[in-house]
Amino acid sequence: MAAQEAEHRMRSKPDITTDAHEGVNPVQSGCAQGSTYTLSPLQAGPYCCIPEPVIQVKALSLFYGGKCALDTVTLDIYRGCITALIGPSGCGKTSFLSALNRLTDLIPACRIDGAVHIEGENIFEDTCNVQQLRKRIGMVFQKPTPFPLSIQRNIALPLREHGITRRTDVDVITEQVLRDVGLWDEVCDRLDTPALSLSGGQQQRLCIARALALDPQILLMDEPCSALDPIASGVVEDLINRLSGRYTIVIVTHNLAQARRIANYAAFFWVKERERTGHLVEFGHCQQIFETPAHPLTAAYVSGVKG
Amino acid sequence: MANKQIVDTGKPNHLLRDRAIQLLIYLVVLCVSGIFLWILLDLIRGGSALLSWDFLISMPRDTGRAGGIGSILVSTLLVLSIALLVALPIGWATAVLLAEFIPAMSSFGSWVRYSLQVLAGVPSIVFGLFGYAFFSIYLGMGFSILSGGLTLACMLLPILVSTAEAGLRAVPESYRLSAAALGMSRAATLFHVLLPVAVPAWAAGLLLGIGRAAAETAALMFTSGYVDRMPESLLDSGRVLALHIFDLSMNVPGGDAPAHASALVLILLLLMINLVAMHLTHLWQRRKLNTE
Numbered sequence: 001m002a003a004q005e006a007e008h009r010m011r012s013k014p015d016i017t018t019d020a021h022e023g024v025n026p027v028q029s030g031c032a033q034g035s036t037y038t039l040s041p042l043q044a045g046p047y048c049c050i051p052e053p054v055i056q057v058k059a060l061s062l063f064y065g066g067k068c069a070l071d072t073v074t075l076d077i078y079r080g081c082i083t084a085l086i087g088p089s090g091c092g093k094t095s096f097l098s099a100l101n102r103l104t105d106l107i108p109a110c111r112i113d114g115a116v117h118i119e120g121e122n123i124f125e126d127t128c129n130v131q132q133l134r135k136r137i138g139m140v141f142q143k144p145t146p147f148p149l150s151i152q153r154n155i156a157l158p159l160r161e162h163g164i165t166r167r168t169d170v171d172v173i174t175e176q177v178l179r180d181v182g183l184w185d186e187v188c189d190r191l192d193t194p195a196l197s198l199s200g201g202q203q204q205r206l207c208i209a210r211a212l213a214l215d216p217q218i219l220l221m222d223e224p225c226s227a228l229d230p231i232a233s234g235v236v237e238d239l240i241n242r243l244s245g246r247y248t249i250v251i252v253t254h255n256l257a258q259a260r261r262i263a264n265y266a267a268f269f270w271v272k273e274r275e276r277t278g279h280l281v282e283f284g285h286c287q288q289i290f291e292t293p294a295h296p297l298t299a300a301y302v303s304g305v306k307g
Numbered sequence: 308m309a310n311k312q313i314v315d316t317g318k319p320n321h322l323l324r325d326r327a328i329q330l331l332i333y334l335v336v337l338c339v340s341g342i343f344l345w346i347l348l349d350l351i352r353g354g355s356a357l358l359s360w361d362f363l364i365s366m367p368r369d370t371g372r373a374g375g376i377g378s379i380l381v382s383t384l385l386v387l388s389i390a391l392l393v394a395l396p397i398g399w400a401t402a403v404l405l406a407e408f409i410p411a412m413s414s415f416g417s418w419v420r421y422s423l424q425v426l427a428g429v430p431s432i433v434f435g436l437f438g439y440a441f442f443s444i445y446l447g448m449g450f451s452i453l454s455g456g457l458t459l460a461c462m463l464l465p466i467l468v469s470t471a472e473a474g475l476r477a478v479p480e481s482y483r484l485s486a487a488a489l490g491m492s493r494a495a496t497l498f499h500v501l502l503p504v505a506v507p508a509w510a511a512g513l514l515l516g517i518g519r520a521a522a523e524t525a526a527l528m529f530t531s532g533y534v535d536r537m538p539e540s541l542l543d544s545g546r547v548l549a550l551h552i553f554d555l556s557m558n559v560p561g562g563d564a565p566a567h568a569s570a571l572v573l574i575l576l577l578l579m580i581n582l583v584a585m586h587l588t589h590l591w592q593r594r595k596l597n598t599e
Contacts, residue, residue, distance in 0.1 A: 101488060103484065103487060103488055105487075106483065106484065106487055108410035108411070108412065108413075109410070130490075131490040131491075131492065132490065133490075134487065134488055134489065134490035135489075135490040138488070138489075139485075139488035141481065141484065141485060141488075143481065145481040145482065145484070145485040147482060147485075147486075147499075147500050148500075148503075148504060148596050148597065148598045149500075149596060149597050150597040153597065157491070157495075157499055157500075158486075158489040158490065158491055161489070161490065161491045161492065161495050162490060192597070193597070194597040194598050195597075196598055207485070210489065211488075211489065214489065214490065
């Protein structure tokens with residue numbers, strides 16, 4: 001219950017102070033510092049210390065055609081935390097991520113076993129409203145994917161699709177989410193210009209803003225920084241950090257340092273050599289995964305010996 | 308030493324080859340536009356004397372040697388409109404179905420695609436015989452504009468479907484994925500994102516189709532007939548421009564000048580349709596998209 005209260009507090013206070021997160025492990029410091037939430041959401045309270053699963057993945061297997069790409073993954077993703085998925089290419093991280101918002105539906109011949117419960121509700125049931133589900137779960141892709149429309153319309157189009165059509169509402173939300181991603185000052189005087197004329201980092205932040213506009217609970221991010229230059233990548237990373245607490249974030253990243261910097265939890269995936277089947281090796285607190293990994297494979301991977 | 312050698316022997320050779328290829332490309336381009344210009348000039352030379360407003364609106368007399376092409380223009384436009392009205396919705400809907408709603412590798416999809424490929428390769432005279440047997444005789448439309456238009460529609464389908472499908476498939480998959488991830492319905496994605504991106508390809512297909520339909524002779528000989536009077540209804544027979552040109556140059560001694568003039572009208576008509584269609588496409592895309 002404390003967690004929900006904390007969430008409420010954070011939601012009602014969208015302008016969270018941005019600094020002072022660099023290098024701080026939230027799990028550690030959050031516990032120690034108690035409830036001073038002015039510093040940053042990560043340090044804001046006992047939030048991450050009372051893990052409350054919002055996504056429960058139960059024995060999820062994923063097949064492309066007859067081939068098993070992901071083998072019986074079971075793990076919980078906790079509310080308000082950043083969970084990083086790490087592991088070598090081809091180990092099924094992205095497939096896992098797109099199973100969470102059923103984007104796998106778009107891939108022909110993709111079959112899924114097992115269950116994913118979001119807020120207790122199995123998303124693979126036929127009764128699940130996929131459009132509503134995807135509204136609740138935002139997704140950001142590796143390459144920035146703004147539509148070839150104006151900046152304004154990139155945000156307005158999905159809003160319209162979910163019934164928000166009043167011009168004033170759309171304008172308010174647009175400004176709010178662009179401020180949230182730190183893009184407002186850069187583009188407020190040219191909202192009618194094409195989104196594709198923005199730089200890569202700006203495009204990526206626009207995509208994040210577009211996802212935020214639908215007021216999701218969960219954000220899925222598939223290597224959101226890997227197509228960006230180091231500076232833009234840093235800006236986006238700061239942004240992700242700022243968003244944690246307000247949103248539950250699942251992020252795929254190949255950048256171990258980044259995972260270590262921003263994540264509360266980490267899940268390490270590995271791919272079996274022969275069958276090319278991905279599976280979950282270890283899941284735990286980020287610090288534990290990086291500092292005292294339980295599995296020798298994890299130890300080898302995070303220390304750079306393997307992978 | 309080695310460097311110098313590379314610079315000395317390599318460069319002129321490369322330069323020469325590049326120049327040669329450039330020259331070749333220019334020559335080919337010149338040839339293509341030359342052929343078009345030749346045809347156009349020949350038509351203008353032979354037909355411009357006859358061409359006048361009067362020629363466009365008055366009825367043909369003396370099997371076309373005298374008078375104008377008023378009734379023929381009307382028949383042409385009617386046949387073309389019917390063909391497009393029928394073929395566009397069916398063709399474009401099929402393209403959307405194939406590109407967006409059916410997995411690319413599904414057996415149904417490949418079966419439809421295969422039958423369209425076969426249709427595209429069927430000679431137009433076969434379409435004419437089919438149209439005659441099916442629309443004119445079996446459905447009892449007789450020699451009529453309607454029968455001709457429907458036959459043309461069948462001919463246009465493969466072109467329309469394949470160009471529109473290719474256009475949709477060329478739209479980056481990332482648009483579909485991100486639209487789906489935002490909880491957008493497929494219809495909205497299609498209309499607001501995919502179609503505006505794909506519309507130039509659709510327009511190109513449409514123009515190819517119009518060109519082919521307007522030039523069609525054989526298929527219409529058996530279906531819309533070649534009576535050169537003004538059609539009274541869609542169930543009346545009517546002669547299209549291409550058929551008029553064919554008849555004048557093959558069967559009517561002394562019909563060369565009106566044949567040239569008619570051909571000139573046909574080409575100008577197509578040019579005009581092309582320009583208008585391209586302009587509309589551009590306008591619509593500008594309204595829906597924002598990329599510049």
